[in-house]
Amino acid sequence: MNKSHQEILVEVNNLKMYFPVRRGIFRRKVGEVKAVDDIDFTIMRNEILGLVGESGCGKTTTGRCISRLYKPTSGSIFLEGTEISAMSEKQLKPIRRSIGIVFQNPYTSMPPGQRVGNIIGNPLITYHLTDGTEYKDRIAELLHSVGLDPAMANRTLTELSPGQRQRVAIARTLAPQPSLVICDDPVSGMDVSVQAQLINLLDELQESLGLTCLFLTRDLAMGQYISDRVAVMYSGRIVELATSRELCENPLHPYTRALISATPVPDPVLESKRHYTVLPGEAPDPVTPPTGCHFHPRCPIAVGECHEERPPLREVGVDHYVACIKA
Ligand SMILES: Nc1ncnc2c1ncn2[C@@H]1O[C@H](COP(=O)(O)OP(=O)(O)O)[C@@H](O)[C@H]1O
Numbered sequence: 001m002n003k004s005h006q007e008i009l010v011e012v013n014n015l016k017m018y019f020p021v022r023r024g025i026f027r028r029k030v031g032e033v034k035a036v037d038d039i040d041f042t043i044m045r046n047e048i049l050g051l052v053g054e055s056g057c058g059k060t061t062t063g064r065c066i067s068r069l070y071k072p073t074s075g076s077i078f079l080e081g082t083e084i085s086a087m088s089e090k091q092l093k094p095i096r097r098s099i100g101i102v103f104q105n106p107y108t109s110m111p112p113g114q115r116v117g118n119i120i121g122n123p124l125i126t127y128h129l130t131d132g133t134e135y136k137d138r139i140a141e142l143l144h145s146v147g148l149d150p151a152m153a154n155r156t157l158t159e160l161s162p163g164q165r166q167r168v169a170i171a172r173t174l175a176p177q178p179s180l181v182i183c184d185d186p187v188s189g190m191d192v193s194v195q196a197q198l199i200n201l202l203d204e205l206q207e208s209l210g211l212t213c214l215f216l217t218r219d220l221a222m223g224q225y226i227s228d229r230v231a232v233m234y235s236g237r238i239v240e241l242a243t244s245r246e247l248c249e250n251p252l253h254p255y256t257r258a259l260i261s262a263t264p265v266p267d268p269v270l271e272s273k274r275h276y277t278v279l280p281g282e283a284p285d286p287v288t289p290p291t292g293c294h295f296h297p298r299c300p301i302a303v304g305e306c307h308e309e310r311p312p313l314r315e316v317g318v319d320h321y322v323a324c325i326k327a
Pocket residue numbers: 019033034035053054055056057058059060061062286
């Protein structure tokens with residue numbers, strides 16, 4: 001779809017989130033963890049945007065800034081045209097309902113002993129979205145929308161399978177009809193078949209409810225499968241952003257290429273020909289990231305300039321951006 005015809009739901013500009021590192025008995029600040037280091041992106045209404053990268057690259061921190069669980073160090077975040085990055089807790093109150101989060105672990109993010117109906121119904125009461133008469137119907141409807149039997153409202157989380165628990169988490173998130181849902185690695189650690197079912201559920205919900213979603217994952221293939229566009233993140237920065245298809249067919253950043261090369265393909269012939277690039281070294285420490293391009297110490301095509309200058313995220317094709325001077 002042509003981007004110019006779509007409406008921007010979220011716009012993130014120059015977002016930074018630095019955490020102080022404190023030492024000693026006086027808890028003096030001795031440095032900063034640059035968890036998110038100046039990123040820009042937009043999320044269109046009714047789009048799933050994937051944010052993909054290794055553990056520690058800054059995905060969760062980005063999600064927590066956008067949902068304003070964190071107040072960013074700097075930068076701006078617009079939600080439906082309203083700047084929310086510097087809002088106070090009081091100002092955020094009417095906004096809270098608009099952003100939902102599905103966490104990685106449904107067991108620690110919801111009270112395990114509580115009944116499913118109460119878990120899903122809670123946000124309806126908190127946000128005064130029910131007059132009482134249709135409360136039960138609304139819960140049944142929400143359970144139905146995530147593929148669960150409405151009779152499950154009387155069960156507790158402990159009685160459910162991991163996949164069912166995550167469905168409950170999705171239903172709870174959807175209850176206040178948020179305009180943005182942030183899914184933080186929602187299926188990692190689950191059986192592959194359960195993962196597939198949940199991913200397909202999100203896909204269906206995007207269609208049926210016009211869901212807009214920021215999907216955080218370490219799994220590039222999954223990110224590409226579920227998302228309309230994918231942003232690849234490395235060491236607190238976005239290194240490449242493109243439509244899923246374009247990223248699959250024409251990856252340009254050396255880090256994206258390395259990630260793709262590390263992903264097994266189901267076709268045995270193709271799989272035997274797959275050229276696996278092993279990146280030397282480890283992901284950088286966000287307290288002391290490399291100068292210039294954060295990826296340069298591990299990059300197979302780095303030149304002198306990469307040590308000095310941060311490459312801008314530049315447009316190289318329709319809806320395709322890359323932060324590499326050599327790409
Ligand atoms: N509250 C915090 N205080 C200090 N450092 C943090 C905090 N949260 C995350 N970090 C650090 O920021 C970096 C990015 O973390 P995170 O956003 O959780 O990455 P991801 O979700 O991609 O695995 C990591 O180095 C992590 O250790």
